Amino acid sequence: MNCSICDISDISICFGKAGVPVVDRANLQIAPGEFHAIVGESGSGKTMLARSILGLLPAGGRITGGKILFDGQDLTGLTSAAMRKVRGKKIGMIFQDPLTSLNPALRIGTQMGEALRLHSGMTREEARNHAWKLLDRVGIPDARRALDRYPHEFSGGMRQRIMIASTLLPRPQLLIADEPTTALDTIVQANVMEVLKETTAEFGISVLFISHDLGLVAHRADRVTVMDHGKIIEQGGYEDVLFAPEHDKTKALLAAIPQGQAKPEDSTQRDTLLEVRDAVVEFRGRRSLLWRKPAATRALDSVSLNLKRGETLAIIGASGSGKTTLGRAILGLTPLDSGTIRLNGVNISDLPRAEHRKRTRNLQIVFQDPVSALDPRMRVLDLVMESLRHNPELSRKVKETRTTEALRDCGLDDDLHQRLPHQLSGGQRQRVAIARALVARPEVIVLDEPVSALDVTVQEQVLRLLERLKKDHELSYIFISHDIGVVEDIADRVLIMVGGKIVEQGSAEKVFNTPRHDFTRKLISVLPELREVDGRFQLIYRDAGVARSG
Amino acid sequence: MRFPLPRFNVLIGALLIGLTVIAALVGLFAPPANPIAIDYTAFLAPPSPAHPFGTDDFGRDVLSRVLVGAAYSLVSAFGTVAVALLMGGTLGAIAGFFGGWVDRVIGILTDTLMAFPGLLLALALISIIGAGILPMIVTLGVSFSTIYIRVVRSLVLSLREREFVEASRAMGNSETFTIFRHILPNCISSIMVLATSTLAFAVLAESALSFLGLGVQAPNPSWGGMLADGRGLMGQAPWLVIFPGFAIFLALLGINLMGDALRDWLDPWMEGEA
Numbered sequence: 001m002n003c004s005i006c007d008i009s010d011i012s013i014c015f016g017k018a019g020v021p022v023v024d025r026a027n028l029q030i031a032p033g034e035f036h037a038i039v040g041e042s043g044s045g046k047t048m049l050a051r052s053i054l055g056l057l058p059a060g061g062r063i064t065g066g067k068i069l070f071d072g073q074d075l076t077g078l079t080s081a082a083m084r085k086v087r088g089k090k091i092g093m094i095f096q097d098p099l100t101s102l103n104p105a106l107r108i109g110t111q112m113g114e115a116l117r118l119h120s121g122m123t124r125e126e127a128r129n130h131a132w133k134l135l136d137r138v139g140i141p142d143a144r145r146a147l148d149r150y151p152h153e154f155s156g157g158m159r160q161r162i163m164i165a166s167t168l169l170p171r172p173q174l175l176i177a178d179e180p181t182t183a184l185d186t187i188v189q190a191n192v193m194e195v196l197k198e199t200t201a202e203f204g205i206s207v208l209f210i211s212h213d214l215g216l217v218a219h220r221a222d223r224v225t226v227m228d229h230g231k232i233i234e235q236g237g238y239e240d241v242l243f244a245p246e247h248d249k250t251k252a253l254l255a256a257i258p259q260g261q262a263k264p265e266d267s268t269q270r271d272t273l274l275e276v277r278d279a280v281v282e283f284r285g286r287r288s289l290l291w292r293k294p295a296a297t298r299a300l301d302s303v304s305l306n307l308k309r310g311e312t313l314a315i316i317g318a319s320g321s322g323k324t325t326l327g328r329a330i331l332g333l334t335p336l337d338s339g340t341i342r343l344n345g346v347n348i349s350d351l352p353r354a355e356h357r358k359r360t361r362n363l364q365i366v367f368q369d370p371v372s373a374l375d376p377r378m379r380v381l382d383l384v385m386e387s388l389r390h391n392p393e394l395s396r397k398v399k400e401t402r403t404t405e406a407l408r409d410c411g412l413d414d415d416l417h418q419r420l421p422h423q424l425s426g427g428q429r430q431r432v433a434i435a436r437a438l439v440a441r442p443e444v445i446v447l448d449e450p451v452s453a454l455d456v457t458v459q460e461q462v463l464r465l466l467e468r469l470k471k472d473h474e475l476s477y478i479f480i481s482h483d484i485g486v487v488e489d490i491a492d493r494v495l496i497m498v499g500g501k502i503v504e505q506g507s508a509e510k511v512f513n514t515p516r517h518d519f520t521r522k523l524i525s526v527l528p529e530l531r532e533v534d535g536r537f538q539l540i541y542r543d544a545g546v547a548r549s550g
Numbered sequence: 551m552r553f554p555l556p557r558f559n560v561l562i563g564a565l566l567i568g569l570t571v572i573a574a575l576v577g578l579f580a581p582p583a584n585p586i587a588i589d590y591t592a593f594l595a596p597p598s599p600a601h602p603f604g605t606d607d608f609g610r611d612v613l614s615r616v617l618v619g620a621a622y623s624l625v626s627a628f629g630t631v632a633v634a635l636l637m638g639g640t641l642g643a644i645a646g647f648f649g650g651w652v653d654r655v656i657g658i659l660t661d662t663l664m665a666f667p668g669l670l671l672a673l674a675l676i677s678i679i680g681a682g683i684l685p686m687i688v689t690l691g692v693s694f695s696t697i698y699i700r701v702v703r704s705l706v707l708s709l710r711e712r713e714f715v716e717a718s719r720a721m722g723n724s725e726t727f728t729i730f731r732h733i734l735p736n737c738i739s740s741i742m743v744l745a746t747s748t749l750a751f752a753v754l755a756e757s758a759l760s761f762l763g764l765g766v767q768a769p770n771p772s773w774g775g776m777l778a779d780g781r782g783l784m785g786q787a788p789w790l791v792i793f794p795g796f797a798i799f800l801a802l803l804g805i806n807l808m809g810d811a812l813r814d815w816l817d818p819w820m821e822g823e824a
Contacts, residue, residue, distance in 0.1 A: 331720050357722030365720045373713035377735045377818050386731075390722050420818045436717070 109147030566804025577617025633691020638698020646706025
């Protein structure tokens with residue numbers, strides 16, 4: 001292949017001495033100006049494959065065979081000094097987490113200029129000029145002044161744009177992007193994707209884009225490679241992969257794209273289970289002077305909601321909208337500054353702790369991050385059983401049986417009981433967290449972004465599990481999420497929060513089909529959808545016009 | 551390929567600690583000679599079959615003194631670390647977990663303690679509660695606890711924000727239970743590292759206090775005390791410092807090796823993917 005700028009042939013990567021290769025004889029060609037997406041679940045080897053191009057494998061990883069030809073040069077045989085010349089200048093890389101990939105101690109201009117001067121020998125002034133033009137290009141407002149700011153002064157999306165700008169600055173021929181938008185809110189995610197796509201197209205830079213989310217990349221990519229267990233299982237133009245997937249795994253990844261059908265409005269009368277009235281939570285800052293009142297930010301501003309029995313109420317908002325605070329306030333983890341919370345008609349918002357504990361046994365929570373939500377030193381059985389600690393009427397035997405039942409209910413076999421959290425997969429961990437809530441036999445479970453930290457295919461499984469549990473145990477859910485696509489299938493009612501206030505609420509059908517608030521419309525507009533256009537299916541935005549203007 | 555190095559380390563560590571403990575027991579119950587009996591016919595005798603480690607300037611058998619000293623040194627060193635750990639760990643955990651004014655009060659206390667030179671503080675405390683091995687352990691423990699307060703506080707501060715601590719609160723658990731069940735066990739690895747390194751300092755601090763006559767009382771031997779006593783005669787009778795010095799070295803090596811092994815053993819991440 002003479003037309004490709006990067007030609008990976010038969011590459012294999014191993015960890016340790018022997019064992020299963022994490023990448024098994026992979027072949028990949030990237031043409032100049034091409035947007036190439038590698039899609040796969042975590043552990044499929046997609047990141048290792050991309051990192052091997054730059055020689056950035058983690059300790060213990062080695063290339064055991066194959067060649068990586070870049071610009072006519074075999075990168076596998078380069079010395080580290082020669083490799084440093086390729087990195088940054090010819091091949092740029094963007095990492096997943098914009099919070100950690102920028103040096104917090106350096107001003108933006110310094111960080112960007114440094115890379116450029118290192119590679120092209122420009123003067124300070126020229127470098128700054130180039131830098132601000134590029135920042136302007138990726139949509140940083142007031143780019144000139146942004147050069148003198150520090151990374152923490154920017155939001156996650158802005159930081160990722162800055163990352164893109166600084167990798168593009170030396171005009172590399174290839175840009176490797178490793179899940180650059182996974183840590184971002186959905187609307188921001190779509191905007192960053194657009195910026196990345198447009199700027200690289202403008203400069204004619206090839207992109208190797210790694211993602212677990214086929215829905216996110218498929219319609220932007222020229223070619224798509226699907227990986228599973230270290231092997232490339234499918235490769236081709238995006239239309240081939242999307243419309244004629246051959247491998248089951250590809251089909252599973254496609255099925256995981258939320259293809260929501262909002263539930264029709266439910267007219268049955270249900271009694272109210274949980275009621276929040278005029279809840280206010282304020283976070284106080286530091287006092288500037290001893291006698292001054294400290295400045296307060298309202299995380300919740302007169303929020304009222306009803307949860308009916310057997311209902312799934314979705315609370316949607318961007319980060320910082322107060323949706324997590326609302327969930328925590330319902331559980332009593334964050335005290336209310338004013339307002340009331342009633343559970344089964346009883347006011348639980350200002351009960352003493354022992355009483356609160358007794359009254360709220362039927363109210364449980366599942367947290368977002370299954371890694372941090374489980375004590376790393378406890379084993380699965382103990383983790384789940386701890387939830388029954390305040391039920392002294394149950395014997396240990398009964399507790400154990402109930403725990404085992406709850407774990408089985410969540411699809412976890414008995415042989416996992418003695419595992420530690422780090423010995424489980426992400427999906428299994430979240431199942432443990434769900435079992436921990438379920439074992440207390442709750443009526444209401446607050447789900448705080450229960451699937452955001454999971455791969456899309458695992459998300460799908462966990463959502464299905466939640467649906468089944470809801471039916472089997474007559475549960476009601478409060479489902480908190482930043483991604484409206486996730487809840488489309490399962491929500492009965494949707495509530496949208498912006499800046500600590502509820503800006504829109506109504507039945508799922510209404511909110512999805514006739515959104516009233518601008519924010520809701522934006523949220524829905526960036527949902528990818530498989531739609532039939534001219535007799536062919538295409539994956540497109542619901543409303544491309546709104547997305548672009550956002 | 552994994553050379554069984556860690557196991558080898560554990561073995562050596564266990565061996566050294568076992569040796570020290572046996573030495574202490576032998577010294578306490580069946581010393582080869584009376585460690586405090588003065589014999590002017592044989593003072594400063596070099597190592598010989600009768601006195602394998604030689605004798606000191608009072609004609610006392612150095613071997614017996616090293617053996618008995620093991621007991622005094624280890625008890626005071628471990629005691630010091632235990633007091634420091636208990637006090638520092640508790641205060642640090644309270645400061646980190648509750649924050650606010652509690653944290654500030656404990657912070658001021660720690661700063662005050664730290665601003666005092668450790669030995670000076672120990673001297674002051676001992677002059678109030680009297681000399682002896684127990685007061686020494688308490689005073690050294692208190693002055694060592696500042697490091698533990700700082701370290702445990704910062705560990706707890708970061709753990710407090712983790713969701714499993716939140717989850718514990720959501721289950722209705724009390725603060726005390728949460729601290730003991732979820733927070734402190736997760737601090738153990740770092741505390742172990744700190745504890746093994748402070749043990750070495752404790753042995754040396756004990757010797758300094760004993761030298762001043764404030765720790766282990768005069769005729770009774772401790773390793774640090776023996777080092778201090780023999781220092782002046784090092785030129786003529788090197789065995790006076792060589793043997794207790796080696797004893798300290800070997801015991802601390804054993805403790806450090808065991809500490810590392812214990813830390814790994816307590817670390818859940820060392821249990822590989824099942």
